Amino acid sequence: MNTSTADSPGLPPVVTVSSVHKRYRLGERVVDALRGVSLTIPAGTICAIVGPSGSGKSTLLNVIGLLDTPDSGTIRLEERDVASLNPTEAARVRRTRLGFIFQDFNLIPVLSAFENVELPLRVGQSAKAGRREWVMSLLDAVGLADHWSHRPGQLSGGQQQRVAIARALVNRPGIVLADEPTANLDSATGHSILELMHRFNRELGTTFVFSTHDPAVEEMARSVVRLHDGVVAA
């Protein structure tokens, strides 16, 4: 069993992946995207998942993030086996314990930056008290307080990804999953996004797990998981 354990001893792992398999079928063709992946990610780390294209990085992040289900193996999020979750519970876990940052941002075009950040709170129908201030403080933290009313179309790629980071953090999740968050950004902007992650990791204790191709970005992680052909490389 390939297990790559990052540092920060003493804290319980937030993510435990054991022997996870995922196979895709495209007509006749069968692709084994994950072939028995096992790993643990300790709380409070910034973990990079790296590997060549097609190695299964996105697939791994998706099954951890409850956006996809593995064919076999178990995934534990904060000690809880996710296989037992029904769709409603899975949605609740996504909403309250997980944050997502996507390669192409996935902001909702008709909503302002403020509304996009607020969205997870709204769909969770959480209390209104203090909501506005909290959203504004997050926008302020990502440096977009002045742009709160702008629509995604009126923002640059880097600005959009910063809005996405604020959105991922708005529910104070334990884990933020980011699939190639810097791939659509120039290196300087990518660097600033990683710096933001470090800051929130420090200030809020959030665990960040992101995938990347970029060695420069990889260097900014505190632990690294290498994938190759659907297995964790030694």
Add this chain to the structure above:
Amino acid sequence: MLSLALRNVVRHGRHTALLAALFALASLLFIAGNSLLTHANRTLRTLFVHTITGDFVVAAPSDVPTSLFGATTPSIGELITLPLLSRLPLLTAELGALPEVERVTPLVSGAAVLDLPGRRLTVPIFGIEPAGYFAALPGIEVVAGRALQPGESGIMLTERLVRRIEAETGRAVNLGDELLLTAAQGQRFRIRSAALVGLFRYPVSMDFSDEIALVDAATVLALNEIQRFTPETNADAGGAAGALSGPTTIADVDDLFADVGISDDAVGEANGLTVDDVLARVMGPVPRPTSGDEPVGTSVLAPADAPIPVDAHFLLVRGRVTPAVRDRVATLGGEILSWRQAAGQTALLALLLLIAFNGGFVIFLLAVSLAAANIVLISTYRRTREIATLRAVGAELPLVRRIFVLEHAVIGAAGWLLGLGGTVVLSLLLAHREILVGNRLVATVIGGHRLRLPVDAGTVALCLLVVTAIAAGAVAVPLRQVIRKPIVEAIRER
């Protein structure tokens, strides 16, 4: 959630505008069309129930569909002989005694050629028993002269008919004028004269009803009696006339002889005059029985104190049709006609139009639904990624569904509001600017020449229901497809 939906409605401006416009158009047509026809239907009902048919009518069972104007289809002048109610006095008495029946009055139906000064025209004639008739039909307004009196022989015409004929001929029609009525059937015909005692008016003027002549039942019976004519009854009748009717009968006989020429013309128009006809006419002076008289060609005795004719085609009834009423009528050899059946073609036409409009509207709504479904299908697929993002950040499926359904229901309601606004504007416009309908048929069906559009509240409510249901339904199907997609796939779609 409502705010999320409302925000989407506002932010997807073009989509909202397009859909709302579609629903507005549908609502306008729905509300305006249905209101118009509902109004027409109500007007017709009120008109007929209060002035012509009563709430319902009892007729003798017949193979052909009949109305008060005769069989439903033939044009006036070739009236099919209607069957008589065989047990009229009993029916009258027994129905009148039922608690759900307020009034009962007999009606003898016929058609005759009416001679007015300078003009001869075929009119439908209603033989009535005045006291009961005017009490049962309070909508009839006597505007000149007076109403027919029980037992009296006489004729009443509509004010509009008389004024029209006067205008056309330049000759006055005066109260008290003796007017000739000629009924012809096959090779036989009969002439009666009756004094014009009064002019009346219906609350809503419809071309066809202008021509109705109200005549005492005895006269109409006599005019109708042609087919039952036999030498024997003729002799009886003649005797009765001579004995009981006094000067009226003599005048009547005089008229008969004096007017042979006129009658020739009248009948000659429809069918050739034969020697038999002339003989029949001369030999057949039928009396006008007053109350309690032994009538012509009948086997049933009238109750002594009731001034009702002993023969009639119909009983007009004010009251409700209940199983008890139905039962009584059936036992006594009658058949119940609704006011609509009794009213004949006009009311049926309005009903048919209503049905046709609604049938057409179902098709129209289907088209609107399809168009809406298409617009919504495209817009919903375009929002696949948005939906996936919502789900990724933890929106539960029922919430997503509620947001989308609510969103579209709001658009539907907005369209409805626009359509309602349009209809109200149209209605006010019609209230202030007089638009007249020239076409007789259309005018009759919409209950008058003036085009009116009173907005019907029930229709408005129904429309809201239908339109929001279509809007919400239109999004339900594509949404199901989109939601079924795995989030990971959906979120990557452009």
